[in-house]
Amino acid sequence: MKKLLTKLYILAFMALVVYFGVIIWNLTFAHIIHEYHERHAANMEHSEESLVQKEKVAKSFEQVILNSETRTKQYLGYRVLEQQYIEGHFHHIGFDVGPDRHSYCSSCHGDMPHDSVTKDLRAFLNMHAFFIGCQTCHSRPEGEMATGVYKWYARETGEIIPSPVNDAPPGTYKAKIIPFVMEKGSIVRIDSQAKRDFVEQYRLNEKELTEGQKSKSKNIIHNIVSKKPVICEECHSKEKPLLPLADLGYSERRVDSITSTEVVGMIKNYTKFYMPKMLNPGVSHPVDPAVDPVEPVLPGQLTPSVPEVESLPPAVGTEG
Amino acid sequence: MLSNFLRGPHWSFRALLVAFCLMPGWVLAADMGNCLLCHKYPGLSRIDEGGNMKLMFVNEDIFNTSVHSKVKCEGCHADITKIPHEPAKPVDCLAVCHIIEPTSEQKFSHKSVKTFMDESVHSKVDKEGNLKKFNEDMPTCKDCHDNPLFRPLAFVKKVRPGIADDAMGRCRVCHEKEDFIFRFYNHITTRLHKSRSPLNVAQACGKCHDDKELVKRHGLTVMAGSSYQETFHGKAANLLDEAIPDCLDCHVVKGKSVHQMYGNDDPRSSTHPDNRGAICNSIDCHPGASVQFANYQVHPMFDMDKSPVVYWFTTFFYVLTGGTLLPLMFILFFDLLRRLFPNASFTRRR
Numbered sequence: 001m002k003k004l005l006t007k008l009y010i011l012a013f014m015a016l017v018v019y020f021g022v023i024i025w026n027l028t029f030a031h032i033i034h035e036y037h038e039r040h041a042a043n044m045e046h047s048e049e050s051l052v053q054k055e056k057v058a059k060s061f062e063q064v065i066l067n068s069e070t071r072t073k074q075y076l077g078y079r080v081l082e083q084q085y086i087e088g089h090f091h092h093i094g095f096d097v098g099p100d101r102h103s104y105c106s107s108c109h110g111d112m113p114h115d116s117v118t119k120d121l122r123a124f125l126n127m128h129a130f131f132i133g134c135q136t137c138h139s140r141p142e143g144e145m146a147t148g149v150y151k152w153y154a155r156e157t158g159e160i161i162p163s164p165v166n167d168a169p170p171g172t173y174k175a176k177i178i179p180f181v182m183e184k185g186s187i188v189r190i191d192s193q194a195k196r197d198f199v200e201q202y203r204l205n206e207k208e209l210t211e212g213q214k215s216k217s218k219n220i221i222h223n224i225v226s227k228k229p230v231i232c233e234e235c236h237s238k239e240k241p242l243l244p245l246a247d248l249g250y251s252e253r254r255v256d257s258i259t260s261t262e263v264v265g266m267i268k269n270y271t272k273f274y275m276p277k278m279l280n281p282g283v284s285h286p287v288d289p290a291v292d293p294v295e296p297v298l299p300g301q302l303t304p305s306v307p308e309v310e311s312l313p314p315a316v317g318t319e320g
Numbered sequence: 321m322l323s324n325f326l327r328g329p330h331w332s333f334r335a336l337l338v339a340f341c342l343m344p345g346w347v348l349a350a351d352m353g354n355c356l357l358c359h360k361y362p363g364l365s366r367i368d369e370g371g372n373m374k375l376m377f378v379n380e381d382i383f384n385t386s387v388h389s390k391v392k393c394e395g396c397h398a399d400i401t402k403i404p405h406e407p408a409k410p411v412d413c414l415a416v417c418h419i420i421e422p423t424s425e426q427k428f429s430h431k432s433v434k435t436f437m438d439e440s441v442h443s444k445v446d447k448e449g450n451l452k453k454f455n456e457d458m459p460t461c462k463d464c465h466d467n468p469l470f471r472p473l474a475f476v477k478k479v480r481p482g483i484a485d486d487a488m489g490r491c492r493v494c495h496e497k498e499d500f501i502f503r504f505y506n507h508i509t510t511r512l513h514k515s516r517s518p519l520n521v522a523q524a525c526g527k528c529h530d531d532k533e534l535v536k537r538h539g540l541t542v543m544a545g546s547s548y549q550e551t552f553h554g555k556a557a558n559l560l561d562e563a564i565p566d567c568l569d570c571h572v573v574k575g576k577s578v579h580q581m582y583g584n585d586d587p588r589s590s591t592h593p594d595n596r597g598a599i600c601n602s603i604d605c606h607p608g609a610s611v612q613f614a615n616y617q618v619h620p621m622f623d624m625d626k627s628p629v630v631y632w633f634t635t636f637f638y639v640l641t642g643g644t645l646l647p648l649m650f651i652l653f654f655d656l657l658r659r660l661f662p663n664a665s666f667t668r669r670r
Contacts, residue, residue, distance in 0.1 A: 013656055014657070014660070017649050017653045017656065018653065020649055024642060024646055027642075029638065029646075035622055035624070039623070074469065074517075075517035076469055076471050077471050078471075078481045078482030081382070092382040093377065095362075119407070120404070123365060127363040130361070130362060171360070263357070266357070
């Protein structure tokens with residue numbers, strides 16, 4: 001035993017020596033080699049002409065995506081403000097929500113999946129996607145499947161957690177709402193481990209799959225997606241909102257706010273101006289405000305008499 | 321009386337008006353239009369046609385500690401006149417906003433910055449008013465500035481930075497409005513020292529001045545940001561020293577705006593060969609320093625062509641350090657290997 005421990009001790013020491021060796025190499029000779037290669041490359045690449053012309057080089061995946069997310073630290077003296085750097089963004093972010101590592105939808109569609117719907121609506125949908133799981137709006141469990149149960153899951157771990165709402169600033173929760181369905185007599189979350197495993201296997205084997213196999217896989221993955229996603233008014237309504245807001249931990253004040261005339265009124269205005277497809281599925285041209293005038297709302301005047309909107313047949317573009 | 325006011329048509333609008341009137345001052349300040357109804361959500365975002373992330377979130381708490389905290393949303397986003405609104409146009413920082421400048425009692429604007437910038441080395445146009453080559457590289461407001469945040473100092477007890485409660489207490493003797501006291505204290509104490517830490521200033525300048533392609537396009541001789549980091553000043557800045565000189569301390573004439581920065585060959589520039597002596601030997605830095613002192617290589621680069629002395633000196637120390645420590649690591653490694661396998665041998669035993 002003592003011999004084994006000694007051997008392990010020596011092995012650990014050796015690893016430490018290698019580690020220090022790499023550090024010393026990087027701090028010394030690696031610099032010289034790097035500078036030599038850079039100088040050599042610069043001499044090869046840049047003729048006098050190239051210096052006066054702005055080069056248009058196709059950017060690599062690494063440049064555009066992997067290296068695109070940088071962070072900044074602002075030293076204010078009394079605090080350090082660290083945040084993601086977004087080029088051209090003037091206002092400060094101030095905190096990180098963190099990626100959704102659990103959603104199998106996000107693994108393909110990303111954290112900001114709504115980019116092909118109406119231009120003026122996509123930011124709103126992405127805003128909701130920050131704290132509402134995709135399946136909450138894009139699937140409609142019906143019949144025996146429907147339970148009306150919704151819970152919060154942690155974005156980082158995927159675990160079901162108590163409501164994070166409490167007094168947290170709206171939308172800053174590190175959690176999302178997910179529906180539960182009835183399966184084989186028990187209530188289970190809709191994003192079951194089996195579904196997650198299936199998507200993971202699909203992504204691992206995607207390159208080797210034939211076109212037919214890909215289509216079949218996608219059909220299976222998306223078979224819970226409803227053709228008619230949940231629309232704004234189904235939650236932002238005093239009358240039986242789809243989500244059990246109180247059960248999800250929203251205080252009475254917040255429920256009032258979410259279902260207030262202020263919010264609902266604005267949605268109606270948005271519906272009239274910017275979501276004509278919702279009113280007329282299949283009609284590609286927006287409703288002409290001149291023909292169908294709706295009073296725009298001035299800032300600070302968000303609850304004027306909004307004309308009643310007829311019953312809304314839902315149909316916004318579907319995405320995972 | 322209030323209940324009568326709230327009755328009748330448009331009662332909800334009246335209720336909203338009353339609610340606004342009852343709000344604390346700083347809440348009233350910026351969000352009169354209730355823009356935060358939507359913009360308080362951090363997920364309000366999209367990817368634009370160019371593949372860039374657009375984030376429309378405004379962190380209210382941080383905004384209220386910024387120099388613009390008193391400016392209403394529509395003061396900058398002037399094109400937004402109704403809710404719901406169309407995609408907002410880029411903000412014109414030179415627009416006249418709704419704040420009254422107290423000394424002139426005129427509406428406030430940043431227009432003078434443009435006058436300074438047009439004459440500076442960062443101008444898009446040359447002296448004749450023609451567009452410079454690669455003028456698109458020249459910085460616009462947001463290339464250097466995000467929303468500037470207050471950096472208040474505590475003078476009464478210098479135990480920690482930030483607001484001194486004692487000082488605020490003195491303000492309250494005469495002044496009543498809490499938001500005025502908060503903002504005034506922050507404004508004054510922020511302006512009494514650097515509005516950004518030297519490290520943040522170097523990073524802001526480095527966004528362009530460390531861009532290899534940009535540096536080459538404009539015929540600049542050094543990577544100013546990274547070479548600053550190699551100096552004693554840069555090292556101290558990295559350790560968050562606030563008293564250490566940053567880019568602006570040397571490149572802006574004392575008493576002038578940072579926007580009045582000129583090229584090294586411009587006689588108005590602080591870094592013009594005739595003026596350099598005055599940079600280092602100011603009473604705050606190195607009093608009595610000679611002109612030669614100020615003409616040392618301020619932006620050393622590990623580059624054989626541009627800084628041969630620095631290059632060979634640094635190389636010598638790299639070789640000395642690496643040449644000493646790496647063999648030591650080799651010896652240690654093989655010594656440990658022998659201890660691990662005390663009887664191992666390459667030669668066959670007889």
